[in-house]
Amino acid sequence: MKIHEYQAKQLFKAAGVPVPQGIVVKSAEEAAAAFTTLGGPIAVVKSQIHAGGRGKGTFKEHPAQRGVVLVKSAAEAAENAARMLGSTLVTIQTGDDGKQVNTLFVEQGLKIARELYLGIVVDREVGGPVLIMSSEGGMDIEEVAKHSPEKIVAEPFDAVAGLYPYQARKMAYALGFDAVGVRNAEKFLPQICKFFVAYDCSMVEINPLILTEDSQLLALDGKVTFDDNALFRHKDVVALRDLSEEDPAEVRAADTGLSYVKLNGNIGCLVNGAGLAMSTMDLIKLHGGEPANFLDVGGGANEDQVTEAFRIILADKNVKAVLVNIFGGIMKCDIIVSALLNAYEKVGFNVPLVVRLEGTNVEIAREMLKASGRDIISATDLTDAAQKVVKSLGA
């Protein structure tokens, strides 16, 4: 799960991680008032969407308007806010459709001496969290890693003990901080690492992290991704979820307990198990088709969940054929078939349907399919299934 920048900063602040002063606004008047409250002489007005690249992004309705702007008066704050609110921001990460901006964050302007990068992720090979910093603030860390890896410093830390002060000093010295900067890093860095662990984050990114002219460290941006599996113990985080930032079909699937990712092709897939679902997509592509989605009904889905899965697939207007691939382990094949026939009744199939079944109760399931008299193409193995579903598109 992801949250907005302003939400991340509210959590940072509560956790003792320094952030600039800022005010959330939803109208031009509020933006002007925020500028006055912050006291000038400059402020930054920032679009709040989950996607990155906002500073360079522009609005569909106002091609000259950037997603993040520096303003010098309350009037200027209001003018920019009026153009930004309700308009569609397109950045390198939003895709061509862009994202409507409903909230702005007005932040105090600061005297910046240096811009740095800070990121924390769980490194699978190290088997623990790693703090990553670079002297190239504002740059994509992947780019820096590719072109100037010597500018990156990384420090694995213990999830239980946290980042030790000596580790913070090591980073600060490596990045060439002055004495005051080193002392501030000794507080800031362990604090943000503690936040990462306490909130079960899978990623924290502060880009840029700034060093002011008086060597204060502040999080000028904040991107936080949480471990979905740990949300059960973070009700305060769940309350920050913004459903308008997520794909409606993916939200619906998640609510039903299904794993669904929408793709751009025209062959809908219903599969049990993540690995087999990914492989089924690969297989379709290998045989010249394009998958419309990833859909894993999981090991223990019941008939209602499977029926809902068919509804979600068929609701996608791009879907011109459906491939069902089930290898029953915990999931019994007859449950899938009974849901399939149910979906036929309730949802209605107007596209070709190819079914490949194997595993637990497969004999009963095949009998049920045959007895139903429905127009279902059955396949004997994976390759056969992929060939048949791709062929059905041409028919």
Added chain:
Amino acid sequence: MSILVSKSTRVITQGITGNSGLFHSQQCRAYAAECQPGVDVFVGGVTPGKGGTTVDGFPVFNSVREAQEKTGANTSMVFVPPPFCADAILEAADAGMELIVVITEGIPVMDMLRVKRGMAGSKSRLIGPNCPGVITPGIAKIGIMPGYIHKPGTIGIISKSGTLTYEAAWQLGRVELGQSTAVGIGGDPINGTNYIELLEMFQNDPGTEGILVIGEIGGSAEQLAAEYIKSYVTKPVAGFIAGQTAPPGKRMGHAGAIISGGGGGAAEKMAALRAAGVIVSDSPGGMGDAMKKAMQKA
């Protein structure tokens, strides 16, 4: 011969009074009874607070230690729900379980980091979490895989995915290759036993003649496995990587299956395995054939 599961394996189920815990304990017991008539392989279970009761003939104990003392179990199969699962794993390790197989899906990453730290120096081997388990066909299965698709034989399977492993076993069956042992290592970013340790075990197992490695997008465990194969594995290896068409930044079902920061894609993993001499199938429909080809080449 085989790895991890042998005739001396005795198993208790943690979380045996839950629906799936009980169902799969029954399935495992039935499979083991078929393979080893008259031998009790699945000897009981643990649910704190329900000690002293029985479910469907399984004695239930309050703690793993008590279960171990009363039944002589050396292995635990874990079905405890995610919020309490890390604690259950640590309890099993503390009670000296030699093998801990965790089926539970959805354990927070931070909990797994604490488990890894808590198990440092422990003699217990952790398989999973979020995995189908381990099966030595003809001896016993510890997990949720359908027993009948696995035939006894000489191929070792190591896989991140459940149903894809069933698919692989089924395809191996069609080319008349059985398995010595099939191990699901799980689809989570932080897991217990990884490819390399299992490759070493299969390499050293006289009952294993070839190895099938099934990976997926995310992380770089497959690349590390490829390096290990190149240096240390002399037995024929075939492989497959799921997620060639997965878009970056999206989690594909498994918590660990995500391409991030330009790393973890299928193409680089396949290339690394091929460079190590592994016969890699482009199609998930070709895993059995790839293995057969690798065996013939050897």
